[in-house]
Amino acid sequence: MTNKTASEPSGKPAAPLAERLKLASGWRRRSLSRRLVLVAAGWSVLALAIAWVILVGLYRTASERAFDAQLEVYAKTILSEMVPDATSADVPRETQAMLAVQAPKGIIEPRFSLPLSGWYWTVRSGETGRILFASPSLVGDPLTVASLEGEEAQSAFGTGPGGEELRVRQQRVRFGNATYIIAVAAGTAGFRADLAQFTQMAALTLAVIGAGLTGAVFLQVRIGLKPLVRLQASLAAVRRGDEETIDEDLPVEIAPLAVELNALIHSNREIVERARTHVGNLAHGLKTPLSVISNEARAAQGPLADKVSEQAAIMSTQIQHHLERARMAAQRRVIGVSCDVDPVLGRLCRAMGKIYQDRGIQLSQSVPAGLRFRGEQQDLEELSGNLIDNACKWAKGRVTVSVQPLAQSGVGRELFELVVEDDGPGLSQEERREAVKRGRRLDETVPGTGLGLSIVADLAALYGGRLDLDRSVMGGLKASLVLPAI
Incomplete structure (x- = not known):
């Protein structure tokens, strides 16, 4: 000492x-479980968001087609009513001869007769665009529609009385040399409400599915990575000295890793033991000659003997120090x-x-x-x-x-x-x-x-x-x- x-x-x-x-301090930030769950959750959210957009688009398209089909039925009904009879008491004969059609009467939808009900129809001249007939529900207000521009039929959104949004179905028909455009329109309030409700329900349903998928992925990752947790615990037990080898009873994917680690531990112990043996042999091989030199120097007299004795003591101290360090280094590396x-x-x-x-x-x-x-x-x-x-x-x-x-x-x-x-x-x-x-x-x-x-x-x-x-x-x-x- x-x-x-x-x-x-x-x-x-x-x-x-x-x-x-x-x-080790960043272990949680680089958690493999968290990374897998976040990647799976991210892709699930993206896929479900795309599915939501597609579903809402398909529902909107299907609803518009159904709406247009209903309006087309009304347009055909109006067309059938326009086919002229032999006589018409409400329209002068001169007008009938000029128009070659008669005013529709038998529209079976009552909302076409209710003022500003949101359901309207008009019949316009294909040449001049002048309104020839209109449903009583318009009560003289205009029905703004887009031009057909050479198309035979068209469905689009338009504006009705009071600025309300309408879905308008237009169709071009011909009687003899005359061309007429029949437009049937209906308010979109109900259509928009149904679309909004479907959008919300679809979002809620897909959100629940997304949460379920994320939970399933989380459980799958936790259960799937449990063998790695067991391997970590077994390796920690070996490091603490509680166990001598790592448990190799693991799934086939990581069992070879445990086998290789055990082989590494065994090799490490063998190397340490060989190092200790070599250190002991070196100590034994050097101490005996130094002891002989020291004894001979102490038995002799003179400056040379004193110098040899001094240097032998220094060599003995140095050897002791470096052999101790070698022993420490070998023990330090024992797992x-x-x-x-x-x-x-x-x-x-x-x-x-x-x-x-x-x-x-x-x-x-x-x-x-x-x-x-x-x-x-x-x-x-x-x-x-x-x-x-x-x-x-x-x-x-x-x-x-x-x-x-x-x-x-x-x-x-x-x-x-x-x-x-x-x-x-x-x-x-x-x-x-x-x-x-x-x-x-x-x-x-x-x-x-x-x-x-x-x-x-x-x-x-x-x-x-x-x-x-x-x-x-x-x-x-x-x-x-x-x-x-x-």
Whole structure:
């Protein structure tokens, strides 16, 4: 363990963790379920809107045809009434001879006789356009109609007495050398009301169908993506260390993915184990020759022996540091490794309390229940043990250990902060910068190798965290260690 020290942040958090937090914070915005439902709902709304326009257009066309057919029946009735008899008491003989037709009398629709009833007819001269006969319902008011312009029959909207909208059916007929235009008109109020009612009912019906389709798509997506939720839960269980492999009992479309992930996890563990074996072999292979060199140098006398002994000690320190980093890196990449924070810190605090019992050091601990460290238990023990031991060495009488979860970008407990404070002398800003340098000891009177805080800073960086050192409110040093959580 190193002497009581403090430092500036040892480095920025690992970029991959920041990227993962950023991606996780936007997970809901990029929800696959939401995307599928919105696309399906959008196309459903568009398709139903087009269907609504088509249906309303078809209904309008059919209604207009039915309306025109009824008006055409009345026009033919008027035409049949115009066929002249041998005599007509109401029309002078000279007029009959000139017109070659007689005034219609037998129109069976009573509304043609009611003043301004909305049902009208006229008979005009095809050559001059002059009105020859008109229904009593017009009571002398004009009936504005469009010109046929060479057509034999035409249906269009026109304007009647009082500016009311009419549906007008015109038809050109010939008697001998004379041409007549029969126009039959009816008010469109009822027609418009029926069209509006159908439009509303069609919109309501299609809206209900659209809501039903959207609900069906939502259920289909939720049910269809449930296996992905199971896969996610199984993978999370492996990451937490609750399970060793991912459940492969999945639909055939994603079962190969689970198989490949399990193979990747197995390969990862094999690689880590091989790395640990190589690290152990390297440590064994280097430590023995260095021990021999150191022993021989200590047995000899002179400047050369002293220099060899000094350099051998430096090499041993360097080897220990880099082998420790290699072991940390290997453990950091193990999938599905985690441990509870509270029991680890509890054991360390009890052990440190016994070690420093003769100095009367009071250790207090505050750790939330259920918090888990995403990494090896021995790494957490080494990280927190270095900090707590360092604090106890320099404390006057009090050391506090507290843990609190950190929420980043709305992602819940992705990180947690371990804070160790003491009431010792503390360090200046310059001393805190020097403290985390490998092998740097600010006080040679306190036992230690000078590797403790440098290993803590390196290991925290490997886990995507950081070590911050500052002045404590208790007067001593405050060491803040940020680590990944589950």
